[in-house]
Amino acid sequence: MPISKLKQSKERREHLLECSLQLFVEKGYFNTAIRDIIAESGVGTGTFYNYFIDKEDVLKALLDGFAETIINGIKDYYIVEESIPERFIETKRITMEIFAQNEKLSEIYSRVAGASAPIDQCIKAFEDKLIGFYSGNIEYGIRKGVFKLIPVAPIAHSILATEKFLLYKWVVLKDITKEEMINMVVSFHETLAVGLLRNP
């Protein structure tokens, strides 16, 4: 494909994703039909199916891009901060800020889990990507002798679990403010970090 065509194709996919996200937030994921997405985006029916198989495929693409954004945000921080304990704590602040900046997508993520098997698989792909990345970072700290040799998977799961739970308290329940959400996630990791460190 020539570069201009490729760019156009990418932009069209991005446009479809943006319209979908808008509709998922306005009408709810379950009340949005593919024909709504097609109408909102102004593309032909065939065009939609050039990019996506079904609605779950759109959700999957949205969450996949979201995981990339979070991981890239963390990687950017790694360039400026070398201390492993500092990274362990401060990257959680960055993660929660990215969740907060992408409020619409955060709300979809927080609301749709448990509803059906295909949706659960979309959520699982998103979460597995993050858990895998978190695990890699903890393993790096172990290899460098900064962290103790502890089982990594339970810690990586607890990190995402805590982020997810406090995100839900903010974005769905409105029970805590954005600042409280961020501060609670960071505070938890300050305590947890002591349990991880070889020499606290």
Next chain:
Amino acid sequence: MPISKLKQSKERREHLLECSLQLFVEKGYFNTAIRDIIAESGVGTGTFYNYFIDKEDVLKALLDGFAETIINGIKDYYIVEESIPERFIETKRITMEIFAQNEKLSEIYSRVAGASAPIDQCIKAFEDKLIGFYSGNIEYGIRKGVFKLIPVAPIAHSILATEKFLLYKWVVLKDITKEEMINMVVSFHETLAVGLLRNP
């Protein structure tokens, strides 16, 4: 009310709750109507409304009883184990065993969150009860000088968040076994406990 009447009333409420839970699992919470509960339990329509306002009220009662079961299970362990660090870790094993023994209720809990505001409030009441109890136990450890003076709420939230997330991985996704779920929750708390202890 005479004792025999009171007993009959309690038993009838219990019977309605059991029938509801059965239906919620078989048909899904959202596909179960109050008339289904009435038909399944064989009581009159008026009888149902003597005990519950609506379907959310049934869910609330089920989750409320579930929280009591978990808290009582933990309290029973406190009678046999005095060590605060040991309690901090081992009560998580007990909690996850209670979740596992009540698989139906665990599945409802894991599936319904985020679907509607009234349901979110049922879930929140259940979770607040557990988080409040967990907080009280950590505060006790701080008062006794066993735990450091750390912010309690983030830790209490991370405990429930991790339990909830790994429960979901077992009961909804079937991605881990019951034993893996329990072991991961316990392992996480072993690491976290070191971060809490004044003298690890």
